[in-house]
Amino acid sequence: MLSEQSAATVRATLPAVGAAIGEITERFYARLFTAHPELLRNLFNRGNQASGTQRQALAASITAFASYLLDHPGQLPNALLSRIAHKHASLGVVPEQYAVVHENLFAAIAEVLGDAATPEVAAAWDEVYQLMANALVAAEKQLYEERGGPGLRKWEVVERIEETADVTTFRLRPADGGPVAGFRAGQYVSVRVPLPDGARQIRQYSLSEAPGGAERQFSVKRVHGGPSPDGEVSNHLHAHVRAGDVLELSEPYGDLVVDAGPDTPLLFASAGIGVTPVIAMLADLANTDHRAPVTVIHGDRSPADHALRTEHERYAEKLPDASVHFFYEQDAGPGHRTGLVDLSDIAVRPGTRAYLCGPLPFMRTVRAGLIEKGVAPADIHYEVFGPDLWSAAQGR
Template sequence: MLSDKSRPVIEATAAVVAEHMPEITPKFYAHMFEAHPELMDGTFSRANQRNGEQAQALAGSIVHFAVHLLEHPDTLPETVLARIAHKHTALGITEDQYQIVYENLFWAIAQVLGDAVTPEVAEAWTEVYWLMADALITLEKDLYAKQANDKMWTDWRVASKEPTGNAAVTFRLEPADDTPQTPGQPGGYVSVRIKVADGLRQARQYSLSGDAAATDHRLITVKLDEAGEVSPVLIQSVEVGDVVEVSNPYGDITLQDSAAPLVLMTAGIGITPAAAILSALAEQRSDRAVRLLHGDASWDSVALRDQVLEAVQALPDAQADLWLGVVPEQAPEGVTVHEGQVDASQVELPAGAEYILCGPLAFMQSARSSLIDAGVPATSIRYEIFGPDLWLAA
C-alpha cells in the first residue's frame, strides 16, 4: 500500500515523528483553529482541546497507521479506521475538511522538525496522510449513504427526563419535524449538539441506552460531568419541550448477529451501551449465553438498573454480577453482588465468548489484560471508549 519510494523514508523517520507528535499536534490545532474558527463551533470539542486528549488521539492514530503500513504492507488497520470513521460521521465531518487538516498539520510538522523535513520526508508523510484520509473518506461516504436522510443534524424535542443512578439522566427525544430517521443499533450512539454558556455550539456522543432501532424516539443517558460544558447544560438547563440537534446514529461496537456467548464488562456510566444490548437481546428472545460484569460505587449508583435487571431476568441464559464499593444488605433478585472492583476470575466465563468492554480507560485496560491472561483471544475483545481514543494513543 505504501510506495517503495516512501517506505524507507517512513522507516527512517517514524520514530522521530512519533517522538515529536506530542509537540506537533497542539501546534497544529492552535494554528488550524486560528485560521478556521468555525471548526470549533459544533464540530471539534473545546474541552478535548483544553485537556489535550484530542491531540493525543490524533497523534496516536497517525503513528499507528504509519507503523501498520510498515508492518502489514498489504492491509489497512480496519478496526482503527472504522472507529474513527464512525466518530467522524457522528460529527458531520466532510471530505473538504481533510485538506484543511493536511495543510495545518504539515505546517506544524515543519515548525517542530525544521530542516529535518526535507522534500523527501514531506512527500513520504504526505503519502501516509492521504492514504489514511482517503480510506476514511471512503468509509465515511459509505456510512453517510446508509442514512435515511441527507442531513448531518436534525431537530429532536425532549419528551421526558428521568433520573437514573448517581447523577445521570435518561432523555427521551422525539423528532421535531418529519425528516426520515435512521434506525440505530444496540451499542451505538448519537451526537447531541447544543449551545453552551458563551453561545458556541458543542457536540458530545451519548450511547443509545434503549430502543436503539426505534426511529420515532431516541433514548440517551447522560451522566453529569460538573467540569464539562455539555452535560451540565443538558441536565440542568434543557427542559422537556426544548429542541436539541441530534446526529444520525453510528457506532462500530454494536450487537452482532451471532450465537456465541456474550460477556459485557462495564463500569460506571459505561453500562449504557450494555443496557441497550441487553434490552435488544431480551426483545429478540435470544437464547445466547449472556454475562454482565459491572462495577460501580453502590447499587443506587448503577444507571438503568431496573432496565438491566428486567432484561437479564427475561433472558433464559443470562447472569449479572456486580462489584460494588458499598454492598447492599440484600442483593437485588437475580444479581450476584461482590465487594470491590470487577474481577472476572471470580466468575465462570462461557467458552468461546465475545467480549465488549465499556467504562473508564484504566478499567478497560485492566479488564482486557486479565482476560488475555486467562486465555481469551485478543480478537474476541472489543471496547467502546467515550471521547478520544487515548488507549490507541498510548
C-alpha cells in the first residue's frame, strides 16, 4: 500500500513526471546501457530500443502503475503484474536486476527534474517503484519455483515448415533427450539466438500446437523493417535455422490461457501472426471434446498470408458448435469475407469469454465491438506481441 504522505506527493507531481517521462526513460536507457552494455546485447530487444517502443512502454508502465495506486488505494493491478512477471521470467530476469534499474532510473529522474526532485518527491516515487518491483519479484519467484528456476535449455530443430512467404514453423525436441514439461495452450517460449556481431538476442514466440506432445512447436513471422528496423531474430531464424540446428528455449510462460467452465461460450479473434496462440487453444479444445459454443474470427491480408490456415479450419471443424469467420483484405474467395474484421453481423452469445491476439489497433476495435454486443470487459482477454503491455491494458 502506498503511504498517505507518498500518495499525496505522487498525486501532486504525477502531471510533471508524466510530462517528463519520455525524457526520463530516454536518459535512463542511455545510462543503463553505458554502465551495462551486455543488457542491450543479450537481454533487451535491440529493435524495440531502436524504434523507441521499449522507452514508451516503460514510460507507460511507470505512470499507469502510479495512477492505479492512487485510484485503487490498498490494491495492486495483479492481473497486469502477472502478465509482466511471465514475460520477465521467460527472459530470466533476477531480483538483482531491479536494483540496477532503480539506480539508473532514479539518477535519470534527478537529472531531468532538477530542483523539483526534492527528497520528498524522490522518496514518494521510490515507494512506487519498490511496490512494483517487490510485487514482480515475488511473482517471478513463484514462477521459477514452478519451473525449476530461470534458465534456457537446448533444443534441436527436427522440422522446418514454410507456412507462408513470411511465416515459418519450427518443431524441436530436447537436445539432451530428457522429458518435456507440460504447458497450457496460449503460452509462449523465449528463444535465444547468437547473431553475427556476437550478441545473443532473445524473443518470445507462442507455441502453435496443443499441449501434451514430446516436442515444441512455434511459428515465426519474418519482421520487415519499414519505419522500424528489420527483426533481427525473426530474420535470423528464417535465413539460417534448419533441421539439425540447436536453439535455446525457455520453459513455457504466459497467462493468456482459456480459463472457463465447460458451458461457457468462447470467442477467439486474431489477426496476422496473432493466430498462433489461438491455434494452440483451438487444438486443445478439440482434443478435450469441448462442447460449448465457440466463435472463431480471423483477419489477414489474403488467404495466402493466413499462416496455419489449414489447422485453423481443421480444429474449428472438430468442435461440435463452432462458427468461423475469416476476413481478407483481398482474394477472399467463396465462403469468406472481404475487408477488415467487422463484428456487426456476428452473433455473440450471452456470457461469452473472449480471447484476442493481434496488433493493438485490431484488438481495440474488436474489444469495443464486443462490449457493444454485451460482453463484459472483464471477460475480454489479450495477448500482446511486443513491449507495450500497459498501453494495451489501458485501452490506449
